[in-house]
Amino acid sequence: MQKIIITLFLAILFLNACQDSGSTQTAKVKAVVSNKASIKILPGLPPIYEHFEDLAPIFAQQNDTTYVINFWATWCAPCVKELPYFEALTEKYATQKVKVILVSLDFSKQLETKLKPFLKENKLQSKVLILIDPDANSWVDKVNPAWSGAIPTTVVYKGDINEFYEKSFDSLSELEEIITPFL
Amino acid sequence: MKKVFNLAILLVAIIGLFIAAATITKNGEGLKVGDTAPDFALKNIDGKTVSLADYKNAKGYVVIFTCNTCPYAVMYEQRIIELHNKYAVKGYPVIAINPNDPIVKAGDSYEKMQQRATAKKFPFAYLLDDGQEVYPAYGATRTPHIYLLDADKKVQYIGALDNNPQDASAVTTKYVEEAIAALEAGKTPETTFTKAIGCSIKAKRF
Numbered sequence: 081m082q083k084i085i086i087t088l089f090l091a092i093l094f095l096n097a098c099q100d101s102g103s104t105q106t107a108k109v110k111a112v113v114s115n116k117a118s119i120k121i122l123p124g125l126p127p128i129y130e131h132f133e134d135l136a137p138i139f140a141q142q143n144d145t146t147y148v149i150n151f152w153a154t155w156c157a158p159c160v161k162e163l164p165y166f167e168a169l170t171e172k173y174a175t176q177k178v179k180v181i182l183v184s185l186d187f188s189k190q191l192e193t194k195l196k197p198f199l200k201e202n203k204l205q206s207k208v209l210i211l212i213d214p215d216a217n218s219w220v221d222k223v224n225p226a227w228s229g230a231i232p233t234t235v236v237y238k239g240d241i242n243e244f245y246e247k248s249f250d251s252l253s254e255l256e257e258i259i260t261p262f263l
Numbered sequence: 264m265k266k267v268f269n270l271a272i273l274l275v276a277i278i279g280l281f282i283a284a285a286t287i288t289k290n291g292e293g294l295k296v297g298d299t300a301p302d303f304a305l306k307n308i309d310g311k312t313v314s315l316a317d318y319k320n321a322k323g324y325v326v327i328f329t330c331n332t333c334p335y336a337v338m339y340e341q342r343i344i345e346l347h348n349k350y351a352v353k354g355y356p357v358i359a360i361n362p363n364d365p366i367v368k369a370g371d372s373y374e375k376m377q378q379r380a381t382a383k384k385f386p387f388a389y390l391l392d393d394g395q396e397v398y399p400a401y402g403a404t405r406t407p408h409i410y411l412l413d414a415d416k417k418v419q420y421i422g423a424l425d426n427n428p429q430d431a432s433a434v435t436t437k438y439v440e441e442a443i444a445a446l447e448a449g450k451t452p453e454t455t456f457t458k459a460i461g462c463s464i465k466a467k468r469f
Contacts, residue, residue, distance in 0.1 A: 155334045156462060158463060185460055187334070187429050188429060189429070214426070214427045214428065214429055214430065214433070215426050215427070216423075216428075216458060216459045216460045217422070217423065217426060217457040217458050217459060220458040220459070220460070221458065227458070228404035228405055228458065229404075229405055229458045229459045229460045229461055230404050230405035230460075230461055230462065230463040230464070231460065231461075231462070231463065232463070246404070246463075247463075248463070
């Protein structure tokens with residue numbers, strides 16, 4: 081609760097600061113942000129992130145929700161195999177502060193041909209985002225220094241508590257086991 | 264009584280081995296840059312056993328853990344062939360090792376390896392890590408995963424071939440080639456470690 085109050089307080093302060101700096105400043109800031117952010121929206125596909133830095137905030141949200149972020153791709157057999165457990169988690173914890181985010185690492189050239197039909201067929205309930213930043217060496221460590229880059233890989237965090245799993249899960253209960261300490 | 268005692272020792276040793284194996288894969292330990300890589304004796308697609316020691320005049324070794332089935336391995340296949348064609352003559356042969364357990368990944372069986380190597384005319388050795396002891400010793404976690412060794416089998420570079428798996432024409436840094444060039448110049452490579460997305464290695468299930 082205290083955290084929320086502090087966050088709100090900071091947000092208000094920040095808003096005030098923006099107003100103070102005048103309208104020309106605000107316009108400038110906006111232009112820069114939209115230039116820098118390279119998130120593409122294409123019909124029938126989740127948002128496509130071209131640079132990891134635009135996706136990075138999803139790994140650092142300061143609130144009381146437990147985030148379960150799974151890196152997967154349609155070409156990765158063990159990833160596709162474990163997807164139903166993440167879907168089951170989304171369904172079972174729908175009323176609790178648990179949020180599953182599936183970050184697809186599908187290839188740029190296969191978004192239309194592979195990912196789109198896969199999403200249509202499987203009707204995923206969890207939030208899906210697409211990351212196509214090819215220079216993995218520049219961002220793998222930012223997800224977790226322990227990550228070698230192999231998928232499937234899952235990050236679980238709440239606030240500053242962070243757990244990392246470079247492995248596949250074989251059941252819903254196995255996933256529940258790792259999120260229980262966060263709840 | 265002695266028998267029981269011996270059995271107990273054996274049991275402890277086996278458990279210890281399992282724990283050791285688990286820690287190696289879990290913590291991504293294995294070789295670090297500067298370590299001396301262990302030699303191996305693995306079966307090549309032509310039926311012959313291949314070791315690093317077989318490459319008598321090697322100035323270095325490009326050991327690549329790769330396979331048939333991983334899309335990243337497939338995307339890099341042509342680039343690995345070209346790397347070997349360019350550098351084997353200079354004393355840096357590619358030695359490819361498939362680390363996957365064929366029972367878990369049928370497409371990576373010895374026979375499928377032979378088919379792939381024939382179809383793509385692999386100019387390099389393509390070995391099967393039968394028993395899966397070599398990849399944990401090296402610390403490989405994904406395919407493709409490259410270990411560049413110098414003439415003394417000292418690890419000089421670990422990581423990806425270059426910085427764009429999906430589009431060879433958009434590559435701006437060729438990590439392995441730069442590392443080899445540094446060795447050729449008698450220098451230490453500037454970049455000695457990179458990370459990349461790749462497929463997990465398919466370990467045998469107990």
